[in-house]
Amino acid sequence: MREPVGSYVVDTRNGKVGIVMGHEGPYTQLRPHGGGREWDADPGAVRRATPRERIGVATAYANARSRGEVS
Known part of the structure; x- marks a missing residue:
């Protein structure tokens, strides 16, 4: 099942939490919380993030923002 845009998910291949930005071809496009470089995930390797993970x-x-590491 395709997760809707804006959903928080976990890419189980690498354990990273991302926000669904869209679906392009066979991939689900994810972006880290707070911005950054998007990555393509296999929809079969994506699951909805738990409240604890979010x-x-x-x-x-x-x-990181309070330490000045990100803007």
Whole structure:
């Protein structure tokens, strides 16, 4: 099943949490929380992120931002 655009998902190939940005050809396009380089994921290797995983990436981004590591 294709996850809707805007959904938080986990790419099980690499364990990264991303936001679904779209679907292009056979791939689901993901972007890291807070922005960054998109990557293509196999839709069969994508699962919906748990609330804990969503909070974890948001907290990590907020911490990095407070340290000036990201804008």
